[in-house]
Amino acid sequence: MNEYSKKIVKVPTVNLFREQDKDKQPVLDVRNLGIDFGGLTAVDGFNITVGPTEISGLIGPNGAGKTTIFNLLTGVYQPTRGSVLINGVDIKGMPTHKVNRLGIARTFQNIRLFTDMTALDNVKVGMHHDIKCSFLGSLLHLPSYYKAEKKANEKAMELLDFMGLADVADVKAGSLPYGVQRRLEIVRALATDPSIILLDEPAAGMNPSETTELMHQIRRIRDTFHIAIFLIEHDMNLVMNVCEAIAVVNYGRLIAKGTPEEIRANPAVIEAYLGKEEGSADAEN
Amino acid sequence: MQILQYLINGISIGSVYAIIALGYTMVYGIAKMLNFAHGDIIMVGAYISFCVTSYLGLPAWVSVVAAVAVCTVLGIVIEGLAYKPLRGTPSLAVLITAIGVSYFLQNAAQLIWSSSPKNFTSVVTMKPISLAGGKIVVTGEVLLTVAACILVMVGLTLFTSKTRTGKAMRAVSEDRDAAQLMGINVNQTISTTFAIGSALAAVAGVLLCSTVPTLQPTTGSMPGIRAFTAAVFGGIGSIPGAMLGGILLGIIETFSKAYLSTQFSDAIVFSVLIVILLVKPAGLLGKQIQEKV
Numbered sequence: 001m002n003e004y005s006k007k008i009v010k011v012p013t014v015n016l017f018r019e020q021d022k023d024k025q026p027v028l029d030v031r032n033l034g035i036d037f038g039g040l041t042a043v044d045g046f047n048i049t050v051g052p053t054e055i056s057g058l059i060g061p062n063g064a065g066k067t068t069i070f071n072l073l074t075g076v077y078q079p080t081r082g083s084v085l086i087n088g089v090d091i092k093g094m095p096t097h098k099v100n101r102l103g104i105a106r107t108f109q110n111i112r113l114f115t116d117m118t119a120l121d122n123v124k125v126g127m128h129h130d131i132k133c134s135f136l137g138s139l140l141h142l143p144s145y146y147k148a149e150k151k152a153n154e155k156a157m158e159l160l161d162f163m164g165l166a167d168v169a170d171v172k173a174g175s176l177p178y179g180v181q182r183r184l185e186i187v188r189a190l191a192t193d194p195s196i197i198l199l200d201e202p203a204a205g206m207n208p209s210e211t212t213e214l215m216h217q218i219r220r221i222r223d224t225f226h227i228a229i230f231l232i233e234h235d236m237n238l239v240m241n242v243c244e245a246i247a248v249v250n251y252g253r254l255i256a257k258g259t260p261e262e263i264r265a266n267p268a269v270i271e272a273y274l275g276k277e278e279g280s281a282d283a284e285n
Numbered sequence: 286m287q288i289l290q291y292l293i294n295g296i297s298i299g300s301v302y303a304i305i306a307l308g309y310t311m312v313y314g315i316a317k318m319l320n321f322a323h324g325d326i327i328m329v330g331a332y333i334s335f336c337v338t339s340y341l342g343l344p345a346w347v348s349v350v351a352a353v354a355v356c357t358v359l360g361i362v363i364e365g366l367a368y369k370p371l372r373g374t375p376s377l378a379v380l381i382t383a384i385g386v387s388y389f390l391q392n393a394a395q396l397i398w399s400s401s402p403k404n405f406t407s408v409v410t411m412k413p414i415s416l417a418g419g420k421i422v423v424t425g426e427v428l429l430t431v432a433a434c435i436l437v438m439v440g441l442t443l444f445t446s447k448t449r450t451g452k453a454m455r456a457v458s459e460d461r462d463a464a465q466l467m468g469i470n471v472n473q474t475i476s477t478t479f480a481i482g483s484a485l486a487a488v489a490g491v492l493l494c495s496t497v498p499t500l501q502p503t504t505g506s507m508p509g510i511r512a513f514t515a516a517v518f519g520g521i522g523s524i525p526g527a528m529l530g531g532i533l534l535g536i537i538e539t540f541s542k543a544y545l546s547t548q549f550s551d552a553i554v555f556s557v558l559i560v561i562l563l564v565k566p567a568g569l570l571g572k573q574i575q576e577k578v
Binding site: 074076095096097100101105106108112113114115116117121124125126128129148188189191192 | 449452453455456459460462463464465466467468469470471472
């Protein structure tokens with residue numbers, strides 16, 4: 001492990017901010033994050049900052065701790081060490097739904113939509129905090145209910161339309177095709193009005209043309225909503241094309257961070273993915 | 286004609302079971318726990334109503350409002366004190382706690398109101414309607430019970446499908462973690478569910494004791510178990526299922542008492558349940574979950 005931490009120092013880029021994000025407060029600021037499960041250290045010494053309009057990626061071999069990091073960032077797990085700051089606020093000890101309200105939303109590696117609800121209702125669940133109508137008002141169908149409902153429906157439809165899902169608004173989420181479900185999950189996350197959105201393997205199970213489409217959509221989300229995107233992905237084509245900054249983890253530790261070009265040339269990354277020189281003979285057998 | 290009378294009585298008692306079963310099923314659907322103290326909330330509701338009318342001499346409707354208010358608060362308090370600290374622990378721990386809460390409520394009621402049965406005065410003052418030359422009698426209690434059941438059913442369906450809180454409940458019921466990550470306060474949602482379930486239990490308690498006027502600390506336990514059976518029978522977690530299960534259970538119970546045996550009516554009811562579950566393990570309207578392999 002120490003071997004890896006020495007290598008971090010060698011990585012040239014420390015500040016991953018895009019030009020436009022320089023001197024701005026990072027939307028996500030992670031300091032020395034670590035978590036132990038019993039005796040097992042799943043993540044340790046993880047540092048990263050993400051600028052307000054940056055698209056960045058988190059890559060690493062299977063079991064490197066990428067999803068664990070996402071769970072730490074969204075308050076699903078409480079870290080053993082270190083801190084996570086979202087828009088400058090420490091999430092320590094906060095319940096998950098409050099962490100979401102600080103401006104972080106996510107999708108899941110294995111899609112977790114509310115399958116029995118329509119696509120529209122899924123989006124409206126994401127807008128839960130935003131729909132202002134009293135309990136009594138909605139029960140008695142007071143004018144305030146219709147007003148709030150109308151506004152919510154309009155916004156939800158707008159978001160669905162943005163990802164090209166307007167025509168499936170009334171279809172139950174569970175019966176939608178796989179690729180559409182992935183996109184719906186992104187819409188639902190957007191509905192929570194985040195300042196950063198975490199995508200956990202958004203291209204998993206997509207064919208090449210769907211992946212290309214997804215790349216355009218990821219850029220369009222950033223350019224339209226002016227939010228940061230942080231994604232886990234195994235599709236290197238997507239990562240290298242879309243991400244402006246990449247962090248690499250292995251065995252729960254950050255082994256490199258930098259621009260796609262820097263990452264591609266980084267020996268530690270190549271080693272993590274392909275094994276050491278001595279080990280390459282084994283791989284060939 | 287007699288059979289029609291039994292059917293009406295069956296639907297009436299079945300409607301009470303349905304209202305109780307709705308509470309069971311909602312709590313199960315959202316909090317994923319079996320609240321075995323639910324039946325005892327019915328008893329508390331009935332006692333509150335009894336006290337307000339008999340001791341304070343206030344009108345019946347005030348007693349119903351009071352019962353609903355007390356039970357709603359009781360439901361929220363029980364959830365907060367007994368179940369919330371156990372969130373995330375194995376479901377067996379919560380189940381045992383629920384049984385403990387059930388005994389606690391029964392014994393507390395025995396301390397406060399003693400174990401001797403009270404004579405509950407019906408909240409309905411309407412005169413019974415005679416049909417078919419007096420062969421069929423429809424009491425005011427029957428009309429009120431069935432009307433209440435339909436109202437509750439329609440209200441709950443609208444509530445869960447239309448309102449913001451209702452949608453949050455469905456989201457929590459389907460995937461608690463995902464709902465939380467979408468900014469939904471799961472604890473508050475579960476608390477609301479207990480409030481609604483307990484309010485329904487209070488209504489059921491008043492209706493039950495208006496039909497069967499003996500009130501004692503164990504009044505709620507048997508109807509509670511029957512309603513739980515009804516919820517499983519109809520498919521636990523499903524609102525229409527609880528309704529259907531409750532009414533069917535009421536009808537089966539009344540018919541077996543009338544035509545087969547009064548003593549074995551419970552045995553017959555539960556045998557029917559066993560047979561149904563053998564054929565349809567998810568209950569009548571329950572969703573069969575296909576595990577992905």
